[in-house]
Structure formats: structure tokens, C-alpha cells
Amino acid sequence: MEGSARFGLWFVYIRWDSDNVVSRIRFVRQGVSGPVPLSLSQYLAGKTTTLSPLSSLHEQDDTVFGRIYREVKTIPYGETRTYKEIAESVGTGARVVGMAMKRNLTPILIPCHRVVSTGGLGGYTPDISIKQDLLNLEERVRKRMGITNSSLHLS
DNA sequence: CGTGGTACGGTTA
DNA sequence: TAACCGTACCACG
Known part of the structure; x- marks a missing residue:
């Protein structure tokens, strides 16, 4: 399945299968019509902090x-x-x-x-402003939820 | 095959 | 400041 959701001036294109395994996500100027997983649209709207049950096809490689x-x-x-x-x-x-x-x-x-x-x-x-926007979104949501985690930059 | 170029960061002159 | 360089991977001869 594939579809896209608006994010600012961009669209987030996503392709995934029935087991919630995502094979591709991409930022594009023009969206294609089609469904988008609920957790993704909720994440982009700042309504959730988790993308579960989605998982990436590319995180298992033994490299x-x-x-x-x-x-x-x-x-x-x-x-x-x-x-x-x-x-x-x-x-x-x-x-x-x-x-x-x-x-x-x-x-x-x-x-x-x-x-x-x-x-x-x-x-x-494709654009550094997307990174800034995503970080701003997460910062905003974190504050709204009252999480006062001061341990940034910790390994 | 070899080579050059990366969304980095530390070291050296 | 600027020039190197380690490190993993890939596109391109």
C-alpha cells in the first residue's frame, strides 16, 4: 500500500505492507493519493510520540x-x-x-x-528545514506533555 | 579492480 | 584558518 500525508510545504510518501513493515518513506513536493498508517498521521499532527506498530524493512541488516x-x-x-x-x-x-x-x-x-x-x-x-520542523514539532509536543527531560546528549 | 566523494569531527601545521 | 585523515559504502570507470 502507498499514500502520502501533508507536512508543511512537503508531503510524506510512505509504502508499507499488511504486516506494518515499511519499505520506503520519502519527502516529496507533490503527494500521491492513497492511505497512510494512522500512527504516521498522528505523529505528524503531534498527537502521538510513537510510530508503533510500524517497523522499518531496513533496520535488520547485519552491517x-x-x-x-x-x-x-x-x-x-x-x-x-x-x-x-x-x-x-x-x-x-x-x-x-x-x-x-x-x-x-x-x-x-x-x-x-x-x-x-x-x-x-x-x-x-531533501531539505534541512524538514529536520528543523520535525525537531520543533517534537519539542513542542514534549513541552505540552510536561516532560522535563534535561538529559539530552547522553549516551 | 581502483578511485573519489560523502548529512563528521579531531588533529596538525 | 586550512589541510589531512579514519571509516563504510557506492557510483563510476
């Missing part, structure tokens, strides 16, 4: 990238980690983490927007 994806998935909603912190957890270099994020086929589900650079935001494809 360095696979380990990076699984590590990134453990970053809690509304928090961030640096490329370097993820790299140290996995036992590789920060640049490799950047490469894995760039090639992430299921952004949002594997929350690469929560991985930032030491001195700033880092990058995001």
Missing part, C-alpha cells in the same frame, strides 16, 4: 549501517544525539553515521532527524 539504524532508533522522542555519539556507541566514525543517515530509506521511522552535528544541525535530504 555497520544496520547497527547504526538500530542505535538511532533508541533515541527517545524529543531528544537528540550527535553523529559522534552514535558513532562511538556503534564503534565507527562520525562520517560513517552521516553516510548511513543520508542513505536512510525510512526517515521518521528511523529518526535520523534526531542526529545532529556537534556544532549545529548537520544535514538532511
Whole structure:
């Protein structure tokens, strides 16, 4: 199944199967019509902090990238980690983490927007403003829920 | 095959 | 400041 949901000036395209395994998520200018999993539209609307029961097709690989994806998935909603912190957890270099994020086929589900650079935001494809918007959304929701988690940037 | 280029970050001159 | 370099992977000869 496939469909898309609006997110600001962009659309989030998603393709998934009947077992809630997502094979592709992509930010596009023009949306295609079709269904979208409820948890995704609720996440984009700031109504939930979990994307369960969805899972990514690409998080199981027994490669360095696979380990990076699984590590990134453990970053809690509304928090961030640096490329370097993820790299140290996995036992590789920060640049490799950047490469894995760039090639992430299921952004949002594997929350690469929560991985930032030491001195700033880092990058995001296709547009850095999407990363900022996602972080703003999570920040807003976190405050609204009264979560006062001050332990950002902890490994 | 070899090579160059990455959504990084630390080290060195 | 700027120039290197490690590290995993891939596109392109």
C-alpha cells in the first residue's frame, strides 16, 4: 500500500505492507493519493510520540549501517544525539553515521532527524528545514506533555 | 579492480 | 584558518 500525508510545504510518501513493515518513506513536493498508517498521521499532527506498530524493512541488516539504524532508533522522542555519539556507541566514525543517515530509506521511522552535528544541525535530504520542523514539532509536543527531560546528549 | 566523494569531527601545521 | 585523515559504502570507470 502507498499514500502520502501533508507536512508543511512537503508531503510524506510512505509504502508499507499488511504486516506494518515499511519499505520506503520519502519527502516529496507533490503527494500521491492513497492511505497512510494512522500512527504516521498522528505523529505528524503531534498527537502521538510513537510510530508503533510500524517497523522499518531496513533496520535488520547485519552491517555497520544496520547497527547504526538500530542505535538511532533508541533515541527517545524529543531528544537528540550527535553523529559522534552514535558513532562511538556503534564503534565507527562520525562520517560513517552521516553516510548511513543520508542513505536512510525510512526517515521518521528511523529518526535520523534526531542526529545532529556537534556544532549545529548537520544535514538532511531533501531539505534541512524538514529536520528543523520535525525537531520543533517534537519539542513542542514534549513541552505540552510536561516532560522535563534535561538529559539530552547522553549516551 | 581502483578511485573519489560523502548529512563528521579531531588533529596538525 | 586550512589541510589531512579514519571509516563504510557506492557510483563510476
